[in-house]
Amino acid sequence: MTASPKTAIILGTGLGQLASEITDTTEIPYKDIPNFPVSTVEGHAGKLIFGKLGGKDIMAMEGRFHFYEGYSMKEVTFPVRVMYELGIKTLFVSNAAGGMNPEFHIGDLMIITDHLNLFPEHPLRGKNIPTGPRFPDMHEPYDHELIAMADQIAEEKGITLRHGVYAGVQGPTFETPAEYRMFRIMGGDAVGMSTVPEVIVARHCGIRVFGVSIITDLGGFDNPVEVSHEEVQQAAATAQPKMTTIMREIIARS
């Protein structure tokens, strides 16, 4: 069992492949961890994996908790609190998201440079947990140095990366054409139903964050198209080797 990883990874919908690259693993199902919620959505296995990736000790969360599943924000972000207590210093988050930037294509990898918190409840609502201040700074939610490393690695490996703003929404409905248009006007490049609560809590704990969205569908505001969960999972699965490479290399080099 790995003693003290400094790096954690949250694997999003259809993005479990990275888990298979972790060696020397010890797996702990969420159901065996006191107070841990249990994941319900298809495509999320629900376990913590401790092991090695890129030559470093890491822990990975395969399966995350979404607000739309009915969990409270405290439950959604509980695993990040656990990571903090375990001594995690850097968090890698991934998700599947709908592309709204007209230059994006299905299968693109978007490095998250910033986010819009559009959830109806804030994850830090309530008595302040003193890992950080009552009014936390959010001027750099996603670490600039890690983004620069990702760009460098992508260039070396011939991987095309997009940069963009992730709009985090409650779901579980995918967006109407008017909603995609609204989130685009608000400054979003991609929209999804996760990540933002975990990132806010990580930052409140002083954990550095690197985030990646896989663009699994495109907001069809001019030409509305149907979106399904199966399609999202499939597009994520196809694009995930690129994501795995970027994350593994950042971990190996940092």
Ligand code: HPA
């Ligand atoms: N909207 C919201 N969440 C998503 C989408 C989308 O288009 N694609 C994958 N997750």
